[in-house]
Amino acid sequence: MSNSVFDLAGFLGEDFERLGDPLLQRCSALDGHRLYLTGATGFFGKSLLALLALLYQRGVRFEVTALSRDPQRFLAQQPWCAKQPWLSLRAGDVREPWPGEGSHDLLLHAATDTVASAHINKQDVLDNLLASARQMVAFCERAGVRRMLLTGSGAQFGAIPNEWAATGIPDNAQIACDPTQPSSAYGEGKRLTELLAALHSQRHGTAIVYTRCFAFVGPGLALDGHFAIGNFIRDALAGRPIQLSSAGEALRSYLYGADLAVWLLLLLLEAPAGACVNIGSDKKISILELAQRVCALLAPNAHGVEVPRCATSSNGERNCYLPSIEMAKSMGLDVWTPLELAIVRTASFATG
Template sequence: MTAWTFNEDLAGMSEALTGSWPQLAGKRLFMTGGTGFIGRWMLEALREADRRMGLGVTVDILTRNPAAFAAKAPHLVNHPGFNFIAGDVLSLRANGERYDYVLHAATDASADLNENDPLRMFDTIVAGTRAALDLAVRSKAKRFFFFSSGAIYGAQPWEVTHVAEDYRGAPDLGTHRSAYAEGKRAAEMLCTIYARQQGLNIVNARIFALLGPLLSLDIHFAAGNFIRDAMAGRKVVVQGAGTAVRSYLYAADLTVWLWKILLEAPPGGTYNVGSEDGISIAELARRTATLLGDAGFEILGREDSGWNPGRYVPSTRKIQDELGVAPTVGLDEAIVRTARWNGWNG
């Protein structure tokens, strides 16, 4: 483990993309979801690259509450190339502007919303994606980037250790808990249709589980909850049996991969984005408790009510082979860096 600072991640991302950044010089981007976890990482990396290289890139960023984000990240809001626009993806309309790239990352990945208002979840994903696609067509964008999810594959069979992009599984249509996953599938179909009928150049990232600074520790992500409790000196508790398997890509690696997809992938390129290093939730709890404290962990063994109590681990051979990327930060270091960002000094 290292005496890490966030500036090291900024420098590392900037350097990893040295050959890619010049493609954005003088370009105009439109982005939805720019104030979420993934979107903010992308903006942090772009701001650093612009500061270092003088790209002169401009980004219009749609957000429901610019003032709230300004209080959280004033350095991004005050960056001269970033323009934060108040609005919602469901009311998004073409604004008469021309954009070189449209990035659609807006989705409320809320377990509570998926459970209690799945219709709103589904509508937000599908209608929001269509609105973003329409904006891309009317602004004559040369590329549209859709941020999808590994959830589109449905439940991953245990015997499939790493699900690849050509896997033909699908979410279970017999449960409302598939609203998020099926919404992403429908949105991907919209992208396919717009590529065919509108000639839109589209690329797609199917994103799996993530970990790193800027991740909220109080929402439904197990890894974040475990870090929160271990930092507070509390026992790390697994509500279920802990047999579900996940993998976690560090956010700085994620960011490099996403910018590579936007700038270097061939038209129609679709890639899994995640880590191949699977870990059970029980082992994740044990490891987090060990790394960050001494309060221990406990497995309660209750029934798992989530959408996927099984395996959720991608194959990333395609993106590694085609775009030359690879993970650089392992899980233990990702846990420690996330904790340090949130004030842990152990």
């Protein structure tokens, strides 16, 4: 891995500029606000911080308090953050009372363990989500938060029926994960977080924006985690064959990190109170096609894609994890970065 990780703000800054002035002008509505951000050191958080750094350079003035388990470690990995006068990193755990003085009118709660190792103990997954949700509403009351955005998950929908493979699951779909299954701990924890926020809103009038986040790619995404696209990019860059664990018929879609950051900020600032908005891409692709595309873009002369010999066709049954983004599009949001460019940009950042 190269030292390009130190230049995340500059790298993503090129992407934000590519998205154009009209979008950045909308983001400038952050001027004059105080924002509290959890999950600042994860993929979502780092992409947001890079966007905020560019906005500050463009003259937008705001303050951000960001919660981190280990601020010094984070600054060692992302030294550009130490140079941001608008950013205050506070040490803390989302499961315990959140540090931060004074009022914060905006909150973006993006803290979630998405690495596979964090999901081994399902009881811990649920307990951690509920503990952080309780601290979230306690902080909102203490800090006078007026608007907040929750980063939920497509996992809240449970198994998405294949009938939505063509269009993606609607934002307002009334389906959910099965609460009798331990594997639903993450999705149910996210659902309960939304319920606690709704109860807080009823008591205090806080405007809540609910989001269901799907799959993403971009600078800062772990290439050695359990994200298929990250693993594919890693193997292609190493000149290894991309090895699938199935026939690759599952359907996915991927939103680029720069697009994601703009979506999150604009939904926080502009979405109607109570809105439930899917965040992701509506450009579907099978896992096999994804692997082939990564290989063609990054390692056309390498060993290609290997499908297990025992892999069998699903006879039309496809694992579908796709959002409809009609509500986001109605708010002027879209998939601005094509998948091919997103893959190349992610690989370019990783190699420096």
